[in-house]
Amino acid sequence: MKRYFEFYRAMMKLSVLEQWQYPIANYFYMIGMIAEPVIYMVVWSAVAVQQGGMVGGYTPGAFAAYYIVWTLVRNMNIVFTPYGWEWRIRQGQLSMSLLRPIHPLHGDVAYFAGWKIVVIILWLPLAFVLSLIFKPELNPTLLEGVVFFFAIWMAYLIRTMTLSLLGMVTFWTTRVSALFELYFAAELILSGRLVPLSLMPDWVQRLAWFFPFRWAFGFPIEALVGDMSTNELLAGLGMQLAWIIFGAVSVSLIWKVAIRRFSAVGG
Amino acid sequence: MRGLRLAINYLRIGVLNEFQYRANFYIQILQTFIALATGLIGLNLVFSQTNELGGWNKSELLAVMGVFIMMGGVIRSAIQPNMERLMEEIREGNLDFALTKPADSQLLVSVREFRFWQVVDVLTGMIVMGVALSQMNRFISLWSVLGFFSAIVMGAVMIYCFWLVITSTAFWFVRVHEIANLFEGLYAAGRWPVDIYPNWLRYGLTFLVPVAFAVTVPAQALTGRLTLQTWLGALALTILLFTVARAFWKFGLRSYSGASA
Numbered sequence: 346m347k348r349y350f351e352f353y354r355a356m357m358k359l360s361v362l363e364q365w366q367y368p369i370a371n372y373f374y375m376i377g378m379i380a381e382p383v384i385y386m387v388v389w390s391a392v393a394v395q396q397g398g399m400v401g402g403y404t405p406g407a408f409a410a411y412y413i414v415w416t417l418v419r420n421m422n423i424v425f426t427p428y429g430w431e432w433r434i435r436q437g438q439l440s441m442s443l444l445r446p447i448h449p450l451h452g453d454v455a456y457f458a459g460w461k462i463v464v465i466i467l468w469l470p471l472a473f474v475l476s477l478i479f480k481p482e483l484n485p486t487l488l489e490g491v492v493f494f495f496a497i498w499m500a501y502l503i504r505t506m507t508l509s510l511l512g513m514v515t516f517w518t519t520r521v522s523a524l525f526e527l528y529f530a531a532e533l534i535l536s537g538r539l540v541p542l543s544l545m546p547d548w549v550q551r552l553a554w555f556f557p558f559r560w561a562f563g564f565p566i567e568a569l570v571g572d573m574s575t576n577e578l579l580a581g582l583g584m585q586l587a588w589i590i591f592g593a594v595s596v597s598l599i600w601k602v603a604i605r606r607f608s609a610v611g612g
Numbered sequence: 613m614r615g616l617r618l619a620i621n622y623l624r625i626g627v628l629n630e631f632q633y634r635a636n637f638y639i640q641i642l643q644t645f646i647a648l649a650t651g652l653i654g655l656n657l658v659f660s661q662t663n664e665l666g667g668w669n670k671s672e673l674l675a676v677m678g679v680f681i682m683m684g685g686v687i688r689s690a691i692q693p694n695m696e697r698l699m700e701e702i703r704e705g706n707l708d709f710a711l712t713k714p715a716d717s718q719l720l721v722s723v724r725e726f727r728f729w730q731v732v733d734v735l736t737g738m739i740v741m742g743v744a745l746s747q748m749n750r751f752i753s754l755w756s757v758l759g760f761f762s763a764i765v766m767g768a769v770m771i772y773c774f775w776l777v778i779t780s781t782a783f784w785f786v787r788v789h790e791i792a793n794l795f796e797g798l799y800a801a802g803r804w805p806v807d808i809y810p811n812w813l814r815y816g817l818t819f820l821v822p823v824a825f826a827v828t829v830p831a832q833a834l835t836g837r838l839t840l841q842t843w844l845g846a847l848a849l850t851i852l853l854f855t856v857a858r859a860f861w862k863f864g865l866r867s868y869s870g871a872s873a
């Protein structure tokens with residue numbers, strides 16, 4: 346246990362130091378990312394205004410709150426991509442991490458968790474500017490704030506697990522980009538990234554309950570922005586935890602089978 | 613004339629190269645299909661709640677989406693791959709190999725790559741536009757056709773100039789490949805006509821990142837909204853941007869010191 350703790354601390358420190366070297370590059374990346382929610386926000390605010398100030402229970406101010414919190418959650422959603430797994434496996438880069446006496450996934454989790462700290466610090470001024478421009482209506486209770494804090498880190502873990510699983514498909518076939526694209530499209534629709542799920546048709550909302558997407562995206566946002574009861578908040582955290590456990594178990598099971606197929610030399 | 617021949621030769625090599633990887637063609641079709649499907653879902657979600665957005669109705673916005681997809685194909689086939697390669701070469705110091713060739717350096721770095729399969733996006737965009745036009749059921753004059761094609765060309769040139777300026781900053785900042793991400797994010801704003809955005813953003817999308825000229829203006833031509841004023845403005849801005857981009861490229865080149873080679 347202590348060994349893991351030391352590893353995580355060292356790895357996170359390393360990634361903070363490394364990423365802090367490139368604030369401009371990180372900002373470019375974040376501004377590119379922020380364009381997306383700003384577009385959604387503007388479009389839906391325009392629709393809300395045209396419909397007499399509200400659409401699907403959201404006022405322009407509520408949309409602003411939703412999509413500004415969105416930007417933070419989206420950043421928390423950045424994990425080692427399946428394309429990275431593809432590269433790792435195809436190029437034999439995995440060989441190096443296999444020599445280490447620790448599961449490679451720990452390295453990913455720790456590195457990106459460290460990066461998140463840099464990202465959150467860089468995000469604060471952006472959120473401040475966005476709030477000045479779009480005037481969000483946001484009055485979270487203390488409980489919602491606490492739930493949100495845990496929910497974004499759990500969202501990070503859920504997405505780490507699901508994307509690692511997706512990336513590990515590369516062990517069996519190297520033509521994976523089409524599969525990845527399909528996954529990301531489903532995620533866009535069913536997670537609450539494109540629009541708050543409450544604006545979707547009923548059946549889509551019910552369908553979304555069974556996929557990991559909304560637990561890694563829409564739920565943390567709604568926890569802070571929406572009016573969820575204490576029970577709903579706790580149930581959401583429970584679903585997140587369930588997905589993390591399910592994901593971690595699947596990753597380790599599939600890893601055991603997959604690693605036997607890995608045949609690269611060098612790297 | 614020699615420059616044109618050079619560009620055509622590179623184009624041919626690019627196409628031949630891509631023909632070696634036919635499976636990529638099917639992957640491209642799938643990707644285009646997914647992008648189109650998500651775009652249509654977004655459009656339908658908006659229009660399930662309203663029947664007009666910023667003075668544009670649904671079939672007119674479908675035309676905007678068609679232009680958006682088509683221009684995206686042009687960018688990803690001819691502009692972005694060249695600029696990404698350039699960025700990489702500035703960083704690695706391999707640009708020496710291009711600079712020592714006896715041709716105009718800006719021309720050379722702008723025509724070396726061509727991703728042929730992206731043509732699927734261009735065709736899909738045209739089909740979407742065709743569907744939108746038939747839904748609108750209005751007479752298309754020769755002027756709007758000419759306006760449309762000239763606006764597309766000017767828009768593409770402006771986007772190219774924007775990319776060249778941004779890429780040239782690699783001479784000073786070195787690690788700039790996040791710019792591709794930045795551009796894709798901002799370009800996505802073109803999915804909707806820029807009229808719907810608040811003023812500051814509209815100006816940004818018009819003059820800083822010329823998305824408005826690349827997508828909205830050609831779509832205006834298709835839907836009969838393009839005024840002569842806008843067209844002349846586009847022409848002036850194209851010339852201005854091209855001059856600025858070329859000057860900036862030459863200025864940046866002076867800071868290039870090579871890294872290895």
